[in-house]
Amino acid sequence: xxxxxxxxxxxxxxxxxxxxxxxxxxxxxxxxxxxxxxxxxxxxxxxxxxxxxxxxxxxxxxxxxxxxxxxxxxxxxxxxxxxxxxxxxxxxxxxxxxxxxxxxxxxxxxxxxxxxxxxxxxxxxxxxxxxxxxxxxxxxxxxxxxxxxxxxxxxxxxxxxxxxxxxxxxxxxxxxxxxxxxxxxxxxxxxxxxxxxxxxx
Numbered sequence: 001x002x003x004x005x006x007x008x009x010x011x012x013x014x015x016x017x018x019x020x021x022x023x024x025x026x027x028x029x030x031x032x033x034x035x036x037x038x039x040x041x042x043x044x045x046x047x048x049x050x051x052x053x054x055x056x057x058x059x060x061x062x063x064x065x066x067x068x069x070x071x072x073x074x075x076x077x078x079x080x081x082x083x084x085x086x087x088x089x090x091x092x093x094x095x096x097x098x099x100x101x102x103x104x105x106x107x108x109x110x111x112x113x114x115x116x117x118x119x120x121x122x123x124x125x126x127x128x129x130x131x132x133x134x135x136x137x138x139x140x141x142x143x144x145x146x147x148x149x150x151x152x153x154x155x156x157x158x159x160x161x162x163x164x165x166x167x168x169x170x171x172x173x174x175x176x177x178x179x180x181x182x183x184x185x186x187x188x189x190x191x192x193x194x195x196x197x198x199x200x201x
C-alpha cells in the first residue's frame with residue numbers, strides 16, 4: 001500500500017504499478033548476471049516501464065517513486081555508522097506499508113507435505129527443526145517441556161527481584177501445584193487402523 005501521510009489515505013500499489021511484470025523483469029535482470037551499474041540501470045528502466053502515471057495518486061510522480069525506492073533500498077542494503085539515522089530520516093509525504101498474512105498450521109489444518117518445504121529453521125537444544133514442524137502439531141510443547149528448567153511463576157518464587165503487577169494489581173504467584181503435568185502429544189502405537197474405502201461395483 002502507498003500511504004499519503006498528508007491526506008491520510010492508502011492506495012494499493014498495483015492500481016498504478018504493474019508489480020507482476022516488474023517482478024518478472026527483476027528475475028530476468030538478475031539472471032542475466034550483469035554488473036552492478038547495468039543492473040541498477042535496467043531496474044530503473046523497469047520501474048519507469050511499469051509505472052502508470054495516469055492511475056497514480058495526485059502529486060505522486062517519478063521523482064517521488066525514486067526517493068521512495070532509495071529510502072526502501074537504503075534500509076535493506078545500507079550500512080555504516082549513521083545507518084539508523086539515515087534509514088529513518090525520510091520525511092516525505094509518501095510511505096510504503098506492507099501488509100502480510102500468515103496462517104499457522106494447527107491440528108485442524110496440519111499438512112505434513114509442507115514440512116519439507118519450510119525454509120525457516122528454528123534452533124532448539126537438539127538442533128534445527130523446520131518452522132512448520134515446530135509450531136504446528138504441538139511439537140513446540142514437547143520441545144519446551146523437555147528442556148524447561150522452571151515455569152515463570154516457579155522462577156519468580158525462587159529468584160525474587162521485584163513484585164509482579166498486572167492491570168495495576170499484584171499478581172499472587174501462589175504455591176506450585178503438586179502432581180501438575182503438562183499436557184503433551186499422545187502417540188498411540190497400536191491405534192486401530194481405519195479400513196480403506198472400497199468402491200462399490
